[in-house]
Amino acid sequence: MSALPTDEFNRGFIEESARFIRSQVPVAPKLLIICGSGLGGLADTIEKPVTLSYDEIPNFPQSTVPGHAGELIFGTLSNVPVVCMKGRFHYYEGYSLQKVTTPIRIMQLLGIKGLIITNAAGGVNKAYQVGDIMLIKDHLNFFAFGGQHPLRGPNDPQFGARFFPMNRAYDRALLEVGKRAAAEVGLANHCHEGVYGIYSGPNYETVAEIKYLQLVGVDAIGMSTVPEVLVAKHCGLPVFGFSFITNKCVDSYEDAEEPNHAHILDVVQAKAKKLKNLVIKFVEHTSDQWL
Numbered sequence: 450m451s452a453l454p455t456d457e458f459n460r461g462f463i464e465e466s467a468r469f470i471r472s473q474v475p476v477a478p479k480l481l482i483i484c485g486s487g488l489g490g491l492a493d494t495i496e497k498p499v500t501l502s503y504d505e506i507p508n509f510p511q512s513t514v515p516g517h518a519g520e521l522i523f524g525t526l527s528n529v530p531v532v533c534m535k536g537r538f539h540y541y542e543g544y545s546l547q548k549v550t551t552p553i554r555i556m557q558l559l560g561i562k563g564l565i566i567t568n569a570a571g572g573v574n575k576a577y578q579v580g581d582i583m584l585i586k587d588h589l590n591f592f593a594f595g596g597q598h599p600l601r602g603p604n605d606p607q608f609g610a611r612f613f614p615m616n617r618a619y620d621r622a623l624l625e626v627g628k629r630a631a632a633e634v635g636l637a638n639h640c641h642e643g644v645y646g647i648y649s650g651p652n653y654e655t656v657a658e659i660k661y662l663q664l665v666g667v668d669a670i671g672m673s674t675v676p677e678v679l680v681a682k683h684c685g686l687p688v689f690g691f692s693f694i695t696n697k698c699v700d701s702y703e704d705a706e707e708p709n710h711a712h713i714l715d716v717v718q719a720k721a722k723k724l725k726n727l728v729i730k731f732v733e734h735t736s737d738q739w740l
């Protein structure tokens with residue numbers, strides 16, 4: 450059995466980060482937006498931005514992946530105080546799942562009331578096209594089937610209960626708002642509802658793995674999101690999430706296409722404006738809920 454990283458279970462460790470952030474930013478955020486690979490541009494829409502670099506914050510992990518700048522952007526969107534994480538952490542970077550998810554707990558201590566989570570993902574569902582978005586209605590946590598969990602270890606009841614439900618992890622009402630917002634920004638014909646699956650990475654999937662994912666009902670595959678959603682749900686935060694489909698997963702040995710991170714970042718860039726508009730509309734429609 451692997452050793453537990455004890456500092457990450459220590460509330461004082463997280464409180465120290467929260468205290469530092471409080472001393473630097475004038476307004477406490479109500480909503481956390483996590484930007485997926487290449488999606489950091491979502492933060493450009495924030496008004497009166499205040500930037501904190503991850504390396505200034507005590508105990509905060511550092512971004513190591515291209516397309517993840519490593520900055521927190523505080524400000525407002527539709528009058529809602531928000532914080533945008535331009536850069537998230539992944540298990541394949543070498544972080545424990547506890548470390549991957551500490552930002553959620555830090556932000557909860559700062560007073561956030563909800564989470565918007567985004568990612569770049571491969572389209573497993575054959576109907577999905579590059580450039581589509583998938584509103585996340587559920588996930589398949591392959592890590593948990595293997596006994597890997599960010600909440601493994603001592604439970605801190607001040608954050609949440611040891612045993613907690615996940616069957617409504619992706620808020621149904623927020624998902625409906627997301628659908629409406631997508632239609633309003635011209636994405637109706639490129640918008641799906643589906644199941645996100647987590648794969649550890651850092652490699653992309655084999656053909657056999659993609660065929661397996663198709664069989665078990667995964668619509669989009671990535672290397673993130675699930676640990677953060679687990680910790681958000683544990684501490685009672687409503688979650689809205691979407692995947693941006695950056696590549697079609699290869700499910701045939703005859704297909705010579707290969708996924709590539711630089712190309713994935715380019716694909717996100719090409720659709721950046723629409724995705725920003727989607728987030729703006731979503732926050733506009735839900736602002737009352739966070740204030």
Ligand SMILES: O=P(O)(O)O[C@H]1O[C@H](CO)[C@@H](O)[C@H]1O
Nearest residue numbers: 485486568569671672673710
């Ligand atoms: O999930 P995000 O952070 O968007 O990134 C996705 O893109 C990277 C692979 O290209 C992986 O990190 C995968 O998880």
Ligand SMILES: Nc1nc2[nH]cnc2c(=O)[nH]1
Nearest residue numbers: 569570571648670671672
């Ligand atoms: N695991 C995985 N992550 C991705 N992120 C973006 N595309 C992909 C993909 O095809 N597979």
